[in-house]
Amino acid sequence: MSDPTDENESAELREKVLDLEDALDRLESQHEVLENFCFGLEQEHDRARTLVENTRAELQKSYEALRALKEDQDEIFATVTQGILTINRDGTINPGYSRAAGQILERGDLESMPFVELLPEGPVRAKFGRFLDLQFLPRTQPAMLARLNPLTDYAHSVTTEDGLVREKSLAISFARIWKNATDDSERSVRKVLVVIDDQTTEHELTRELERRVKEQARKVETAYQILMLPPSAYEEFIEETDRGLGYIESSLQTSDVSVESLRKCARTLHTLKGSARALGLDYVQHKTHRMEGLLGELQQGQSTGVVARVLEALNELRERLREGNEMSSRISEMRSTLRLDQDDGRHELERLLAGSIRVEGEACGKVASLSFVDELAGQVPRHFRVRVKNALIQLVRNAVSHGLEASAERAGLGKARDGRIEVRITETEDTIRVSCRDDGRGISAAEIRARALERGLANPEEVDPLDDEQVLELIFLPGFSTAPSVTEASGRGVGMDVVVENAAALGGRVRVDTEVGKHTEFVLELPKRTALAELSLDPSLEHEQ
Amino acid sequence: MKVLIVDDSPVMRILIRRTIEEHNPDETVEITEACDGEEALGKVSGTNFDLVMLDWNMPVLDGLSFVKKVRGDGLDLPIIMISAVSDESSIFDACEAGVTDYIEKPVRPTDLAERIRPYLP
Numbered sequence: 001m002s003d004p005t006d007e008n009e010s011a012e013l014r015e016k017v018l019d020l021e022d023a024l025d026r027l028e029s030q031h032e033v034l035e036n037f038c039f040g041l042e043q044e045h046d047r048a049r050t051l052v053e054n055t056r057a058e059l060q061k062s063y064e065a066l067r068a069l070k071e072d073q074d075e076i077f078a079t080v081t082q083g084i085l086t087i088n089r090d091g092t093i094n095p096g097y098s099r100a101a102g103q104i105l106e107r108g109d110l111e112s113m114p115f116v117e118l119l120p121e122g123p124v125r126a127k128f129g130r131f132l133d134l135q136f137l138p139r140t141q142p143a144m145l146a147r148l149n150p151l152t153d154y155a156h157s158v159t160t161e162d163g164l165v166r167e168k169s170l171a172i173s174f175a176r177i178w179k180n181a182t183d184d185s186e187r188s189v190r191k192v193l194v195v196i197d198d199q200t201t202e203h204e205l206t207r208e209l210e211r212r213v214k215e216q217a218r219k220v221e222t223a224y225q226i227l228m229l230p231p232s233a234y235e236e237f238i239e240e241t242d243r244g245l246g247y248i249e250s251s252l253q254t255s256d257v258s259v260e261s262l263r264k265c266a267r268t269l270h271t272l273k274g275s276a277r278a279l280g281l282d283y284v285q286h287k288t289h290r291m292e293g294l295l296g297e298l299q300q301g302q303s304t305g306v307v308a309r310v311l312e313a314l315n316e317l318r319e320r321l322r323e324g325n326e327m328s329s330r331i332s333e334m335r336s337t338l339r340l341d342q343d344d345g346r347h348e349l350e351r352l353l354a355g356s357i358r359v360e361g362e363a364c365g366k367v368a369s370l371s372f373v374d375e376l377a378g379q380v381p382r383h384f385r386v387r388v389k390n391a392l393i394q395l396v397r398n399a400v401s402h403g404l405e406a407s408a409e410r411a412g413l414g415k416a417r418d419g420r421i422e423v424r425i426t427e428t429e430d431t432i433r434v435s436c437r438d439d440g441r442g443i444s445a446a447e448i449r450a451r452a453l454e455r456g457l458a459n460p461e462e463v464d465p466l467d468d469e470q471v472l473e474l475i476f477l478p479g480f481s482t483a484p485s486v487t488e489a490s491g492r493g494v495g496m497d498v499v500v501e502n503a504a505a506l507g508g509r510v511r512v513d514t515e516v517g518k519h520t521e522f523v524l525e526l527p528k529r530t531a532l533a534e535l536s537l538d539p540s541l542e543h544e545q
Numbered sequence: 546m547k548v549l550i551v552d553d554s555p556v557m558r559i560l561i562r563r564t565i566e567e568h569n570p571d572e573t574v575e576i577t578e579a580c581d582g583e584e585a586l587g588k589v590s591g592t593n594f595d596l597v598m599l600d601w602n603m604p605v606l607d608g609l610s611f612v613k614k615v616r617g618d619g620l621d622l623p624i625i626m627i628s629a630v631s632d633e634s635s636i637f638d639a640c641e642a643g644v645t646d647y648i649e650k651p652v653r654p655t656d657l658a659e660r661i662r663p664y665l666p
Contacts, residue, residue, distance in 0.1 A: 127633075134640050139621075141646045143660075148636060185621075462559050473556045504651040 083196030086177065087115050089136055094191065104170065104198045106158040115194070120157070124150055135176055136189045142176075149174060169203040172196050218283060222320070223327045225281055234328045237275055238321055241284070244268040245314055252307050259299070266295045287317045349374070349389060353423060356393050360400040367407060368400055368419035368438070375426045384506060384531055388425070388434055388524070391502040395436035395522050396421055398496075403440035403520050413517070415439065430528050432508075437521035443514040445471045455480065472512050476500050499524070506531040546574045546666050547592060551585040551611070552600040552627075561598050561627070564657050565665065573666055582606030586614060594622055596664050601628035601639075609642055616643035623664055627652065 073096065077084065083101030086094045091114045102110060105118055115132070119125040127150040134140050134148065146152075151172035157165050175193045180186040226234050248265045251257060269292050276284035294310045350372040357368050404410075404419035411417050422437045445468035452458045452474045463471070474480060476496055496510075499522065503510045507530025514520040548565060552558045558578050565574055577592070579585040583606040589597070597615075601608040612624055623645040630636075631649050639647055648660050 127637075130637050130641070134637070137640070137643075139623075139643060139645055140640050144636075144640060144647050147647070148633065148640070457563075458559050462555070462562075466555055470555055477556065477560065500651065 081198075083194070083198075085110060085115075085194050085196075086191040087132065087194060088191055089189075091115055091132060100198075101196060104168070104196055105156070118156075124154075132192065135174060135192045138187055138189055145174065167200075169199045170196055171199050219323065219327075222281075222283065222324050223331065226324060226328050226331055234324070237281070238325050238328070240275060241272055241317075241321055244272050245318060249311065249314060252310060257298075262295060262299050266292060266299070269295060283320060284317065287313060287320075291317075349385075349392070350423075352389065353392060353396050356396050357400055357421060360397045364401050365406060366400055366404050366419060367417070368404055368421050370396070371420065371422045373422075373424045373426070375424075376432065377427070381532060387502040387506050391499045391524060392423060392434065392436060394496075394498045396423065398522075399436060399438035399440065399520070403438035405441050427528070432524075432526040432528060432531055434524040434526065435521055437519055439519050442516040442518055442520050443472065443475070443512070444516050448472060448474055452477070452480065472514065475512070476510065507533075546596070547577065547594045548574055548596045548598065549577050549579060549585060549588055549592075549594045550598045551579045551582065551603070551608070552598075553580050553603045554600070557600065557627070560654065561657070564654055565598075565661060568658055568662055568665055571666075580604075582608060582611035582614075585611055589615060589620065590618075597622060597624045598661070599624055599626045599644075601626060601630050609639060612639070612642045612644055625661065625664070627657075 077096065077098040080098050081100055083098055083104045085097035085101050088094060092112050093110045093115055095111045097110055102108065107113075107118070116125050116128055119128055131145070131148055131150055134145060149172070151170070154170045154172055156168045156170045158168060159165050173195050175195070176189045177191040177193055179188050179190040247268055251261045251265055254261075269288050273285055273288040273292065276282075276288060291310055291313050294306055294313065297306050298310070350370070353372065354370045357370055361367055399421050400419070404421075405413070405415075407417040410419070420439045422435075424433070424435045424437075426433050426435075448471050449463050452463055452471075453460060457477050457480060458474065463474075466474075480496065500510055503524045503526065506524075506526045508524055508526035511523045511525065512520070513523065550558050550561050552561065562576055562578070565576060566572075577588055577594070579588055581603045585597070585599070586606065588594075599608045599611060606614075608626055608628065612626070615622075615624070624643070625646040625648060626639055626644045627648045627650060628639075629650040630639075636647055646660065646664075648657065652660075
C-alpha cells in the first residue's frame with residue numbers, strides 16, 4: 001500500500017522533470033539560435049575587417065598619389081620662372097602659388113590677400129576690378145577679355161630695402177578655370193589662373209635698342225637738315241662753330257678763368273645757338289642751349305665738376321659736327337652729280353604728288369595739272385604724315401587713271417585738254433579734311449550698281465533698295481573697281497582699300513562726292529583727337545619712310 | 546542655324562551677310578536682317594536665333610539697350626557686337642551687359658570671317 005502523499009509527490013516530481021526537460025529543450029534551441037547568430041556575427045566581422053583593410057589600402061594609395069601630385073606641384077611652383085597663382089571669386093589669392101610669384105611681386109605672403117591690393121589705387125585698380133568680374137561671367141569670350149586686360153604691360157613699383165622705388169615691367173595674363181567645363185548650360189568659372197611674366201630685362205634691352213635707333217634717326221635727320229640748306233651754309237656754319245668751340249675750350253682750360261672771359265664764352269655760345277636755330281639744326285641748338293645753362297652756373301661761381309661737363313658737352317657737339325661735316329661733303333658730291341641744287345621751293349608732298357600724277361599720266365596717256373593747298377598749321381606726327389601721303393598718292397593715281405577722260409575725249413566735251421586735280425588739306429577746330437578732286441567724268445551710280453552685281457559683290461535685292469548716295473558707298477567694298485582695264489597701279493580693286501584703311505587708322509572716314517560729267521571728290525574726314533594722337537596704333541608703320 | 550544681322554547701314558549688312566555666306570558652303574545658315582534694335586527685338590521674340598550680329602549706334606533702339614533687354618528676358622544666345630565704338634570703358638559696358646564678343650570697326654572682311662567662324666556650324 002503506497003502512501004498517497006508519496007504518490008502525490010512523485011507525480012509532482014515527474015511533472016517538474018518534464019518541465020525541466022522542456023526548459024532544457026528550449027534552452028538548447030535558443031543556444032543553437034545564438035550559436036548561429038554568433039557565427040553570422042563572426043562572418044560579418046570578418047567581412048567588415050576586410051573592407052576596412054581594403055579601404056585603408058586604397059586611402060593610402062590615394063594619399064600617396066596626392067602626395068606625389070603635391071610634390072610635383074611644389075616642384076613646379078618652386079622652379080617656374082613665372083609667377084603663377086589663382087584667384088577666387090571673392091578676389092583673394094589661393095594658398096598654392098609659385099615661388100616666383102612672391103619674388104616678382106616682392107611680397108612674402110600672398111595667401112588670402114585680395115589680388116587688387118597688389119595694384120596701386122586709382123584707374124588701374126578700378127579697371128582691374130571690372131576686368132576680374134568679367135572673368136567670372138562665363139559668356140564673355142577669351143579674346144575679348146585679353147583685349148580688355150589692363151595688365152598686359154604693367155609697370156609694377158616695388159620699394160627696395162634701401163628705400164628706393166624701382167619699376168618692374170610685368171606682363172600678366174589670365175585664364176579661367178571651369179567647373180563643369182564640358183556642359184555649356186551648367187558651366188561656371190571656379191577660379192582665375194594668373195601668370196605673371198617679368199619682362200624688365202627684355203624691356204631694358206628694347207629701350208637700349210630704341211636709343212640706338214633714335215641715334216641713327218638723328219643722324220638721318222642731320223643729313224636731311226643739311227640737304228635742306230643752301231649748299232655752302234652748313235660748311236660756313238661748321239667753320240664758325242669750330243672757331244667758337246675752340247675759343248671756349250681754351251678759355252676754360254686755363255687755371256683761372258676771368259669773369260670777362262666767361263662772358264665772352266656765353267656770348268659765343270649764344271651766337272652759335274642763334275645760327276643753329278636759323279639753319280634748323282635742332283641738335284646743335286639743343287646742345288648749345290644746355291651748355292649756356294652750364295656756363296651760367298660757372299658765372300654764379302659753382303665750378304665743381306661744371307667745367308668738365310661743359311667740356312664733355314663740347315666734345316659731343318664736336319663729334320656730331322664732324323659727322324655732319326662728313327655727310328655734308330658727301331651730300332654736296334651727290335648734289336652736283338644729280339644737279340639737285342635747283343630747288344623750286346615746292347612743298348615736299350606736293351612734289352611727290354605731282355610726280356605720281358606725271359608717272360601715272362604717262363602710263364595711260366593723260367596730262368593733268370595739280371593744284372595743292374596745305375593749310376595745316378603746326379607739326380603733325382609722322383604716322384599721320386605717312387598715312388595721309390599714302391592715301392593721297394592712291395587718290396591722285398585713281399583720279400588720273402579712272403577719273404579723268406583722255407585728252408581727245410575732253411576736247412570733244414568742251415573741257416580743257418589737260419585734266420585738273422586739286423588736293424586740299426584744311427582744318428577746322430576739331431577735324432582735318434584731306435580732299436582730292438578731279439574734273440573728270442564723275443562716277444555714275446548706275447554703273448556702280450551694274451558693276452557690283454557683275455562682280456558678285458551684292459545681289460539685286462540688296463542693291464535695288466539703295467538710293468544713289470548709298471550706292472556710291474559700294475565702291476568702298478573690298479574687291480570693287482570701276483576701271484574697265486587693269487593697269488599697273490590702278491584697276492586692281494585694291495586702291496580704295498588703301499584709302500579707307502589709312503583713313504580708318506587715323507580714326508576717320510572717307511566720303512565721296514561726284515557729279516557725272518563734272519567731277520569726283522574724295523574726302524578724308526579725320527578727327528584731330530585720333531588723327532594727331534602721338535602714338536600710331538599700327539606697328540607696321542614704324543619702319544616706313 | 547539661324548542668324549540675325551542688326552545694322553542700320555545697308556552696306557554693313559551686305560558685308561556681314563556675304564562674310565557669313567562665304568563661310569557657309571552647305572547653306573545651312575538662315576539669315577534674317579533688322580535695321581534697328583526695336584525691329585530686332587520683335588524678330589528675336591518670334592524666332593529661336595542661334596547668333597546675333599549687332600551694331601551699336603542705331604536709330605530707335607541702340608545695340609547696348611537691345612542686349613540689356615534680351616539678357617533681361619533671360620535669352621542666352623551669343624551676341625557679337627560690331628561697332629566703331631572703341632574706347633575701353635564702352636567695351637566694358639558692352640561685356641557687362643552680356644555681349645559675347647566685340648569686333649571693332651573698321652574691320653577687314655578676312656578678320657571678320659575669322660572672328661565669326663567659331664560661331665558658325
